[in-house]
Amino acid sequence: MPIREDVLVVGGGMAGATAALSAARTGASVRLVSYRKPTFRQASGLVDLLGYVPERTDGDTSGDVEGGTDGSGSDTGGRSSGPVANPYDALSVLPDDHPYSVVGDDAVREAFDLFDEVAGDLYVGSHTDANALLPTHGGTVKPTARYPVSAAAGVASDDRSMLLVGFEGLTDFDAPLAAQHLRAAGVPFDVEGVQVRFPIRFRADAKVTRYARALDRDEEAARRRLVSRLEDHVESSGAERVGFPALLGDEQPATVREDLADRLGVDVFEVPMGPPSLPGMRLEDRLYAALDEAGVRMTTGNPVVDYEGEETDEDAGSVRINAVLVDHKNNRVPYHAEQFVLATGGLVGKGITSSRERVMEPVFDCYVPHSEDRYDWSRADAFGDHPFARFGVVPDGELRPTTADGEAQFENLRAAGGVLGGADFAAEKSGSGVSLATGHVAGRTAGESV
């Protein structure tokens, strides 16, 4: 049984990486097994804790937040209520089955401390418990707990006037439209948008990394020429800060940003974008460097498909996992460990899957509560309170997935991140925070249990 570690983490996203890091810090030997490239590049790079407390329509409605939201008093439980001002205050009103409630406030703080330590100068937001409000590429305003330093000058609570710049041919960001949306959202500053031609001609559907590389290397004096195209716009709009789609450099983002800011004479920031997201990739690089430094072993490219376990106490029905089986291109190789962490993601990450009959967790077949009638899995209203959004495994107090009877299904398996049920990450804007908090707790307790 040569492939053996103390702790084995399945899944390489935010939850898996955090779990591996926290487990390694207990002194345990750790291996992280992931199938594909991690999903950071699919996400904006904003690290949310809790942006909204949506009302639940299943009778388990959350209560009010005492003065917790953005000046709107007690009217906070409803889906239409405003963003949460202080996410830590709002944690107490979450239902008991919410992952934050399971791990507790202190664990959330510890996890964000860990994140701040690893992210270092790449991120800001740790100076306050309050949420920051960041403009998105669609022109909405998003409450978030930590944001890339490259986005910092764009915060919506700042009243300096703003110019957004889009590039012709880069369809993911329409600057005039985003500016219009921000104005409609009632931001406390003047905002205009302008589309310009990028100084270098790329083919019609060039990728964001192509733009980023041209700015990194200042190909054909791209930075100077870009600035000269913008000077008139900045002057006529009177903007005190200028926002670009998040493609200001791949390897040298700080240099690119500072150079543009110097030349324009105003602050420059990035507006987080959809996939592939450069802020997400920068975060991935930072986290994986930390994992490497912590001595975490990593295997990427093969999926975990099954496990080998044994019954340890027949009466109690408890089962211990000895190994997970990793599909090395059609042969199943056992990876042994003492403790396991499941961090395979939710429905989007395929940590939870469904057929026409049922919803399941495919690796360990953990129990995932759901209605037998699949027409109850969703609501007709696109933005409604969809049950599927909260599908996932049900953790006990130690984050061990439980059976339908509420007993831990395995002695030595913990779950973290999107695979956990009970949170509607998209509506709450809580995905990163839940991954950090549960990843931290699952990894640390797994490491301590060795």
Added chain:
Amino acid sequence: MSDAHDPASTSTPADDEFEPVDVFGEAEEMDLRPGADNCYKCTSCDTSCPVAEVDDDFPGPKFQGPEQWRLKRKEDEGVDDSIMSCSNCMRCDNACPSSVPLSQMHNTARGEYVDEQMDKLSREYIRNRILSNYGLLARLGSKVPRLTNFAMSLGVTKKFNEKVLGITSEREFPAFAEQTFRSWWDERGGAKVESEEKRVAYFHGDYSNFNTPEVAKAMVRVFESFGYEIIVPEQRCSGTPMFANGMLDDARRAAKFNVRTFSDLVDDGYDIICTCTSCSMALRQEYPELFDFEGTAEVAASTYEAVEYLRIYEDLQGAVAESDVEYPDLAYHAPCHARNQGLDRQAVELFRDLDGVEVEDVGESCSGISGTYGWKEEKYDTSMKIGEEMFEHMEHASGSDGMTECPTCAMQMEHGTGYEIHHPMQLLEKALV
């Protein structure tokens, strides 16, 4: 694994009420539709494509795969000729969050393009045919290795190759060994270890037979030191250069021969070992994706890369940790084809515990040669541009020599830095035997 293996699996009727509708009429030989539908255009594949990174005109894997597949649903739409600029590094497979079988789509599109659209009398076709059938030439050349090596190194030969065939004169042809691995094996009298339980069949491929028999010999000595009985059956090229050049008929013949030989051995209890990660990739992934000879699945499921195999079945980490070695420090490059098998970090992980040598990973970048790709006169510059990052990282690494599992990556590493390049099996041999 991908939906494309078995289109039926995604449309199995779950209850009586549901009847799947066949949107496109009669089923085709290779239906990639389920894979194409999985694409949600996140362009992660495009941003991980090393060719698109340096060539602004290359439309990237998303176009070559799902988009081209859709375009081709229209009549009179051929395969776009940019498919020939794909280097078949297969990185897009690993980047896709949605399990779109990108490299499989590229391989089939390339095969179709070469079959139906390429002029069989063109210089490009003839050159590609020659390059992808390197093993046949090597068989002849290696009979008189010294003469061949001399002739291939002549300026006039290089000029002829470039001007007439379109094979770049920038590269030195890899020298043929004075004795092939197979001839050494026969002379040695075959296996020195017999075992009923521990048996491996060695797929050496052409390169370690004709050019780097020292890698193959190292594999033999290391495996025998762990008590394995080795068999070295007759074999042909794995097909990797043929897939990459769209020569699917050639690839099919080679694969058929290999599958027949090796599936018989699998039945007799042998596992299949490769020392080249592109060979293991071909047997494990491309064969079952592209062919369905009897035994293909069994061969795929019994094939391993050599270090991977020992890590699974022996306490290799323990054995390495207990030894020490005198060896130059090494700048290690993980081949693209190792990545998709989950093997990109194993060498660094393993040798971290070995005293006497530092092995440093030079990062994620592609070497750029991709087998025959970097040998083409018109692709040479692209190949070197892709390799630039690796060359730089190698020079920054503390090692004065290099290491990789892939023979053509090794060529490129040597070509770009002048370093001598080793194979993990050679380091293992030095440490353990």
